[in-house]
Amino acid sequence: MVSQGPTVETNKVQADYGAAQIQVLEGLEPVRKRPGMYIGSTGPRGLHHLVYEVVDNAVDEALAGHCTEIQVHLHGDGSAEVRDNGRGIPTDLHPRTGKSALETVLTVLHAGGKFGGGGYKVSGGLHGVGVSVVNALSAWVEVVVYRQDQEHRQRFEKGVAQGPLQSRVLGKDDPHWGRRGTTVRFCPDRDIFTGGIGFDFPTLAVRLRELAYLNGGVNILFSDGRPEALDEAGNPHRETYFYEGGIKEYVAYMTQDKDPLHRDIIFVQGEKDGVQVEAALQWCADAYSDSMLGFANNIRTVDGGTHLEGFKAVLTRTLNTLARKRNKRKEADSNLSGENIREGLTAVLSVKVPEPEFEGQTKTKLGNMEVRGVVDSVVGESLTEFLEFNVQAVDLILEKAIQAFNAAE
CATH class of the missing domain: 3.30.565.10 (Histidine kinase-like ATPase, C-terminal domain)
Incomplete structure (x- = not known):
């Protein structure tokens, strides 16, 4: 008799499962x-x-x-x-x-x-x-x-x-x-x-x-x-x-007591496949670690995610390409690592995703795979364009990265 209980209950629940039940669940x-x-x-x-x-x-x-x-x-x-x-x-x-x-x-x-x-x-x-x-x-x-x-x-x-x-x-x-x-x-x-x-x-x-x-x-x-x-x-x-300048002002606020390597904060913005991307970057001479804040749909992604992975990858690739272009790295020299390049960097990356997938216990990691590629292409184009027009800034950033590389060797 006891063993039948759950079966009877289950059948009853299935039979009763209609609109009224849905309303209760809601x-x-x-x-x-x-x-x-x-x-x-x-x-x-x-x-x-x-x-x-x-x-x-x-x-x-x-x-x-x-x-x-x-x-x-x-x-x-x-x-x-x-x-x-x-x-x-x-x-x-x-x-x-x-x-x-x-x-x-x-x-x-x-x-x-x-x-x-x-x-x-x-x-x-x-x-x-x-x-x-x-x-x-x-x-x-x-x-x-x-x-x-x-x-x-x-x-x-x-x-x-x-x-x-x-x-x-x-x-x-x-x-x-x-x-x-x-x-x-x-x-x-x-x-x-x-x-x-x-x-x-x-x-x-x-x-x-x-x-x-x-x-x-x-x-x-x-x-x-x-x-x-x-x-x-x-x-x-x-x-x-009230910040008309948005995340550019955020980076300025975060670096106000530091010694900037380049005068203008680098700002990139774009949209691809419905995903909006904004990033603001400032390298500082007197900082030796990086400070990167990532956001997805205004949520601080403390545990990172695909947007920050794409961002780090494109920074490393873009600056290594420019290092060779500007003869800062010879053919035989190995590439600068991501850590070398990000040394002294303060950055805010904000993405707005139509259907965000947050992962982890506290939902503070962005999981959308497509966002990685979107960030890579949007930031890659704008960053390359900015740095090719601002050769003084790129040389200072690369010199700092090369110093970090040499110190790590």
């Missing part, structure tokens, strides 16, 4: 049961991931060319608010769920505009689980959308909508008339984040600054209105991150 209950699967941990890292997940949605709007400003504010009650001036989350009825698109995005896993390719060409966000996970793990969430001269509001508690979407038409005399965008304010659930729900300003500042560098031209305003952060007049602490 609900937010699994997120509350196993939050670590969705945000990595319920400690500080997972807590801050909630903010990143909402900010990533705003950055996606910016990448698609619809948003120029993102405001992030920490409130005194422990909640965080992210506001953008993008198109606003759609509010019309979703054909499959029968609810507004906004409620669907907030209550159904994987229901965002990132899946299926119709909404965004490329999108950031580590897991792509989006704002529904933030909703599931928050005591409450309030969303306000301004779109086509209407204001839409909805409140959720522990992932559950507290009543339907409230909408009103804005008159021309309304202070919000003409406004557009999405505001998401949420308070993390203490039942989930048992270690506390206090956000760390410096931790968030590092990531927001990084996003501003990676998406040049997007203005990110970060403010802290918690009691301990207020000045004597009671004003919040504010910081602004």
Whole structure:
């Protein structure tokens, strides 16, 4: 009798497996049961991931060319608010769920505009689980959308909508008339984040600054209105991150206290097979190791990946070719190694991939094989062109590499 149990159960599950089951699987209950699967941990890292997940949605709007400003504010009650001036989350009825698109995005896993390719060409966000996970793990969430001269509001508690979407038409005399965008304010659930729900300003500042560098031209305003952060007049602490020069400015920031070998930061940019590639490079005379940051869809790829492999390969090949062309290496001389060439290099490589494949436990390694070749060809062409026009720079870079080679012999 006992041995039959699983078989009977299995048959029952198969028989019951219909649309209702799918809906259950898509609900937010699994997120509350196993939050670590969705945000990595319920400690500080997972807590801050909630903010990143909402900010990533705003950055996606910016990448698609619809948003120029993102405001992030920490409130005194422990909640965080992210506001953008993008198109606003759609509010019309979703054909499959029968609810507004906004409620669907907030209550159904994987229901965002990132899946299926119709909404965004490329999108950031580590897991792509989006704002529904933030909703599931928050005591409450309030969303306000301004779109086509209407204001839409909805409140959720522990992932559950507290009543339907409230909408009103804005008159021309309304202070919000003409406004557009999405505001998401949420308070993390203490039942989930048992270690506390206090956000760390410096931790968030590092990531927001990084996003501003990676998406040049997007203005990110970060403010802290918690009691301990207020000045004597009671004003919040504010910081602004806006870098017109994008990753070129990032490299300048990283090398500001160093002695550059060449005056202009080398910048290459291109697109091939739908993959966008940007790289900024600066060799410094007083640095003896390399500092290379790789990003894929705004995610810092701490464990490297195919984009960085392609980048290292093309650097080694290009500079060895130029070394022979400029008679810095004779026929009989062996090639300079990648380590020799990268000595003293600070570089930022950013790729935007339509269908990223992240590998490893923490999803911080890019796995797309095609990206290696794309980076190789885009960087190879531009780098060769730049260095052939800047012979003084290439000679200094090669001399430093040859010194490193000789020292290693």
